Amino acid sequence: MPGGRRADATGHAAALSWEAARRVAASAAGPLPAVEVPLRLAYGRLAEPLRALVPVPGADVAAMDGYAVAGAPPWRVAGLVLAGGEAFGAALAPGTAVEIATGAPVPEGAEAVLPYEAAVRGNSPAPDRERTVSGAIEPGRHIRRRGEDCPQGTVVLAAGSVVTPAVLGLAAALGHDTLPVGPRPVVSVLVTGDEVVTEGLPGPGRVRDAIGPMLPGLVAWAGGRAEEPLWLPDGAPALAAALSGAGDGPPGEVIVVCGASSKGPADHLREVLAGLGAEILVDGVAVRPGHPQLLARLPGGRLVAGLPGNPYAALVAALTLLVPALRALTGEPEPPGERAVLVAPDAPAGPVRPHATDTRMVAVRRGAQGAAPVGHDRPGSLWGAALADALAVVPPGWRGEPVELVALPAQLVALPTQRG
Numbered sequence: 001m002p003g004g005r006r007a008d009a010t011g012h013a014a015a016l017s018w019e020a021a022r023r024v025a026a027s028a029a030g031p032l033p034a035v036e037v038p039l040r041l042a043y044g045r046l047a048e049p050l051r052a053l054v055p056v057p058g059a060d061v062a063a064m065d066g067y068a069v070a071g072a073p074p075w076r077v078a079g080l081v082l083a084g085g086e087a088f089g090a091a092l093a094p095g096t097a098v099e100i101a102t103g104a105p106v107p108e109g110a111e112a113v114l115p116y117e118a119a120v121r122g123n124s125p126a127p128d129r130e131r132t133v134s135g136a137i138e139p140g141r142h143i144r145r146r147g148e149d150c151p152q153g154t155v156v157l158a159a160g161s162v163v164t165p166a167v168l169g170l171a172a173a174l175g176h177d178t179l180p181v182g183p184r185p186v187v188s189v190l191v192t193g194d195e196v197v198t199e200g201l202p203g204p205g206r207v208r209d210a211i212g213p214m215l216p217g218l219v220a221w222a223g224g225r226a227e228e229p230l231w232l233p234d235g236a237p238a239l240a241a242a243l244s245g246a247g248d249g250p251p252g253e254v255i256v257v258c259g260a261s262s263k264g265p266a267d268h269l270r271e272v273l274a275g276l277g278a279e280i281l282v283d284g285v286a287v288r289p290g291h292p293q294l295l296a297r298l299p300g301g302r303l304v305a306g307l308p309g310n311p312y313a314a315l316v317a318a319l320t321l322l323v324p325a326l327r328a329l330t331g332e333p334e335p336p337g338e339r340a341v342l343v344a345p346d347a348p349a350g351p352v353r354p355h356a357t358d359t360r361m362v363a364v365r366r367g368a369q370g371a372a373p374v375g376h377d378r379p380g381s382l383w384g385a386a387l388a389d390a391l392a393v394v395p396p397g398w399r400g401e402p403v404e405l406v407a408l409p410a411q412l413v414a415l416p417t418q419r420g
C-alpha cells in the first residue's frame, strides 16, 4: 500500500511505505538561506549571478614578451616595463619602443607589441646593438585591451551555476574573496551503544563503530557538513542530555542518532524524543533492512534522524530519510530517477526474493545488462554496500519488473572543515 501507514511485523504502528517516508523527509524542511563564504569553502551552487568586479584585463597589457612600439620603425628602445613593476611614466613618442613583459601595462601611445621573435635588432655594435629595433607590426597586435576579456560589471555566470574549480579561479580573477552559495546544513551525529568502540580491534562483546566513519562523506555528498560524532553510552539519560544539551543542544539543523531505534531495553530514542516534545514525522518504515528508522522534529525546528544500529540498515535509513531531508535544506532537487532490470549475479548472491509486505534494498552494481546484486548485504554488514554502486529498490511482491536504483556515493567528496 504505497504511501499508506500500517503496523509492521515488529510493531512500528505508524510505519510508512519506503516511498512515502522519502516524500515526508523531502518535505520536512524548506531551503536554508544562502551563505556568503570564502572561496575555499564555496561548494555547491551560486546563489546569485557572478559579476565582474573589475575589468579583465585591468589595463591595456602586453600579450607577448617583446617591444611595445609607437609610430614607424626603427624604434629607439627607451625603457623596460615588467608585470608588477613600475609603469613607463610617459606616453610613448612615435619612433620609440619599450621592452615589455607579457602582462605588463603598455604605455599610452603604444600601437602594437612586437614579439622578440619578430624583432630585428639594430646593427650598432654591442653593447648598443639592442638600442633600436624594427620589424613588421599590425596596429593593435599583441595588446590585450582593458576589459577585453570581460568588461567590469558583466554577469559571467547565472545564479544556480555549480561552483567548479574553474568557477573559483574565475571568481578570484574577477575580484571576489567570497561567494554567495547555497546553504550547507550542519549535521550533528550521536552514536549510541555501550558495546561500540571507536578504534583498534574490538574486544569480546565490543563492535567497531561503522556508522560514524560513513556519515561525513554521505552527508557531504548530500550537500551537508557533519560534525565530529559524539559517542554515548546506552540509556535514556545520556541520550536526553545530549539531545537537549546544556545550552541549545548539538549544533546544526539535523541531529543523527545511530542505534537505540528499536524495541530493546537500551533503545530509548522514542521515549527521549517524546520527553522533549518532538513531533514524530516518520515512525518506522516498511523497508528491509532499516525498518526501525525514524524522523522527528524537535520543538526548536531541528530534525532528528534515527538510524538503526545495524550499519547496512543505517545506510539504508540515511538514504531514505537523511539524504532527502538534507537536499530539502539545501534546496537541491533530487537527482533524476533511474531504473534498471535486476540481472542474475555472477557472485553467489542468489536470486532476489521480495519481502511480502516491505520494500527490500538490495546492494547492486550497474552493468550493461542491468543491475547485478553483489550479495553480502545483511543488515549488520557494509560489505555489500562497499562492493555496490547503487541500491535496488525491490518493492513488496516484486515479480521481476525493472526497479528503481538509488545511487551510492561513488567516491569520497571534499569534506570542508569549517562551517560553510
Ligand SMILES: Nc1nc2c(c(=O)[nH]1)N[C@H]1C(S)=C(S)[C@@H](COP(=O)(O)OP(=O)(O)OC[C@H]3O[C@@H](n4cnc5c(N)ncnc54)[C@H](O)[C@@H]3O)O[C@H]1N2
Binding pocket: 010, 191, 192, 193, 195, 196, 207, 208, 209, 210, 211, 212, 258, 259, 260, 261, 262, 263, 264, 267, 289, 290, 291, 292, 307, 308, 309, 310, 311, 313, 379
Ligand atoms: N524485538 C525487536 N528487536 C529488534 C528489532 C525489532 O523490530 N524488534 N529490530 C531489529 C532491527 S531490524 C535492527 S536494525 C536493530 C536496530 O537496533 P537499534 O537501532 O536499537 O540499535 P542497537 O540495538 O543498539 O544495535 C543493533 C546492532 O547494531 C550494532 N551497532 C550499533 N551501533 C553500531 C555502530 N555504530 N557501528 C556498528 N554496529 C553497531 C549493535 O552492536 C547491534 O548488533 O534492532 C533489531 N532488533
Ligand code: MOO
Binding pocket: 287, 288, 289, 290, 291, 292, 308, 310, 312, 313, 314, 379, 380
Ligand atoms: O532491518 Mo534491521 O533495520 O535488520 O537491520
